[in-house]
Amino acid sequence: MKTLLASAAICLVPLTAQATAIKEAPWAPRAAAYRHTLFLGNLSPVPWEKIEASWNRAVPGSSLPYAAVSRASDEEAAALNSALQVQDRQALFEAATVIVAQGILRHLENADARLGTPEAATELAKAETLYRAFEDAIRAADEPAARQLGRAWLILNSSLGSGGVLGQGGQESNKAEFANARKDVSDYIRTNYLPAEFATRDKLAPVPETVFLSGPEVKLPATLPPGSNIADQSELPRLILQFEEAGEDEANLPLVAYGDMLFDSPEIFGGPAQELGIACSTCHNRSDINREFFIPGLSYRPGGMDVDGAFFNPMFNDRKDDHLDTPSMRGIRFTAPYGRDGREPSLRRFIRNVIVTEFAGKEPTPFQLDALVAYVREFDWLPNPKIDRAGRLTDKASDAAKQGEAIFNTDFPGLNGKSCASCHTPDQNFTDGLTHDIGSSERPFPGGTATAFETPTLRNINFTAPYMHDGSLPTLASVVDWFNDTRNLGLDEEQRADLTAYLEAIGDGEEPYQRFEGRDSVFRLSWEELTTFASTLDTLLPARDAQNIALLIDTVAPDLAADASVMTNQAAKPEIYELSAILRAVGDASAEGDWGEAEQQWQKFNTMQAAIDERMF
Incomplete structure (x- = not known):
């Protein structure tokens, strides 16, 4: 193994991002395991057990449910297992890269040998799915080669030949063209991913070896491992906002509307x-939780992740693998302190901590914090007719729930003479504003002090499973069982069922998910939100606030264009693209200080929006 420290630096560069995430297609198992290896291998500390599992078990994001290492040769598997045993990052990178590269070459060889048969197309497809593991890095680091290789793959596919339809229109394979294109791909793979010796890499990334050794800085976009899901959950939560319930239009509340935009903007974060x-x-x-959010290596289960690890902000890395369940933000103005451990006493400090500390963003301006606080303070709970304003059950609750209410208010020796209601106080929205050590976290060392966690509200909890700070309990019934077992409450099966029924009653809510029917569509919802965000230009343009105008344009314009893909009225897509371009023109003029042009483009936007509003669905 070469010990040369190459001078090329691998880093991440800001790209134009949008908050509209798109789910990616499944990966070939070896390609998926390889990308998991790179992602996990760059964490600190390296989670070696998770890397080993990604090769020896079906990995999230795979197209087929088999262990990736089973498709490696015995020699390749031995090298990989040796690197895992001694926990050598460089050896791991080399062994994993060889498995993928050799797989590409073998499948291309098999396709060549089977030209003229259906098996050739199958083998070529397998080679392409493995090439995907390297493709984005080649495109970013070696654009001329990426174009040449792209043409080579097209030639490989076109030279396979075709049997036609019902014996008509068939085309024979072209062995010479296939051989030439195969040589182009194979030579590049051998040179860059099967070198005699690999250069040592501090950051594991599939940058071509020749480019890595050439010296100039290699800039790669940030990527997540296969199986990640950062798209909105399939059932969008219903959003309850105070001003909407009062009949007010958000466009009349520019501070709230700008905060709404910031809440949807990646631009406030960094890295x-x-x-x-x-x-x-x-x-x-939509103020609740994304129960489908998942990043392998950072998330134990969907709906949460380790927010203080090495990936998003290395400065905030506590070097602990501590997944936290995402809390709902409904009714957040009533649920201080904030953070699962209650570290922040105010919403303002909590929001600033999330931006700067957890996600490496720049220090937000006072105006931006004012706007975010103003917006999230509008979040309210789903209406629940089963409880009154004091948190007491109404006649709409079941008899079992009413029996459970009595248990909830009973003092137990196992709770130090207190009741469940002592902390989850009904007339304080089922919280007490304090932190408690209930035994749900491990001591950091023998004799150490375990972490105390804030008392979560129980309102609308029917829709926020799983439960506990780490999402370790899947149902409310399992929460009741956990307290019964760990606190020796002595509840029998019927009492546990009654207490569960009570929790389900106070945790209920009407119409928890957004309904879409007829003209109301996913795009219509996005359209109304994004055009409302844009309406804050009525305030920002007269104030000549170029900084916040730029942030708004960089958020709203790309999302408008991206959301057009889910329109029911597909014929109207070109108008959305035109509207997005006009908004970009507002931003360009603002950045140049040409306020007259910015105002003119903004009026053009408003005129067009009004003209096309009715057919945007």
């Missing part, structure tokens, strides 16, 4: 979060 298009709303869909 990987911004590049990937992650925003506050990515985890907190």
Whole structure:
């Protein structure tokens, strides 16, 4: 193994990101395991057990449910297992890269040998799915080669030949063309991913070896491992906002509207979060939680992740593998302190901590914090007719729930003479504003002090499973069982069922998910939100606030164009692209200080928006 420290630096560069995430296609198992290896191998500390699992078990994001190492040769598998045993990052990178590269070459060889048969297309497709593991790095680091290789893959596919339809229109394979294109791809793979010796890499990335050794800085976009899901959950939570319930239009509340935009904007974050298009709303869909959010290596289960690890902000890395369940933000103005451990006493400090500390963003301006606080303070709970204003059950609750209410208010020796209601106080929205050590976290060392966690509200909890700070309990019934077992409450099966029924009653809510029917569509919802965000230009343009105008344009314009893909009225897509371009023109003029042009383009936007509004669905 070469010990040369190459001078090329691998880093991440900001890209134009959008908050509209798109789910990616499944990966070939070996390609998926390889990309997991690179992602996990760059964490600190390296989670070696997770890397080993990604090769020896079906990995998230794979197209087929088999272990990737089973498709490697015995020699390749031995090299990989040796690197895992001694926990050598460089050896791991080399062994994993060889498995993928050799797989590409073998499948190309098999396709060549089977030209003229259906098996050739199958083998070529397998080679392409493995090439995907390197493709984005080649495109970013060696653009001329990426273009040449792209043409080579096209030639490989076109030279396979075709049997036609019902014996008509068939085309024979072209062995010479296939051989030439195969040589182009194979030579590049051998040179860059099967060198005699690999240069030592501090950051594991599939940058071509020749480019890595050439010296200039190699800039790669941030990526997540296969199996990640940062798209909105399939059932969008229903958003309850105070001003809407009072009949007010958000466009008349520019501070709230701008805060709404910031909540949906990756631009307020830094580093990987911004590049990937992650925003506050990515985890907190419409004030609630995204129960499908998942990043392998950072998330134990969907709906949460380790927020203080090495990936998003190395400065905030506590070097602990501590997954946290995402809390709902409904009714957040009533649920201080904030953070699972209650570290922040105010919303303002909590929001600033998320932006700067967790996701490496720049220090927000006072105006931006004012706007975000103003917006999230509008979040309210789903209406629940089963409880009154004091948190007491109404006649709409079941008899079992009423029996459970009595248990909830009973003092137990196992709770130090207190009741469940002592902490989850009904007339204080089922919280007490304090932190408690309930035994749900491990001591950091023998004799150490375990972490205390804030008392979560129980309102609307029917829709926020799983439960506990780490999402370790899947149902409310399992929460009741956990307290019964760990606190020796002595509840029998019927009492546990009654207490569960009570929790389900106070945790209920009407119409928890957004309904879409007829003209109301996913795009219509996005259209109304994005045009409302844009309406804050009525305030920002007269104030000549170029900084916040730029942030708004960089958020709204790309999302408008991206959301056009989910329109029901596909014929109207060109108008959306035109509207997005006009908004970009507002930003360009603002950046140049040409306020007259910016105002003119803004009026053009308003005129067009009004003209096309009715057919945007």
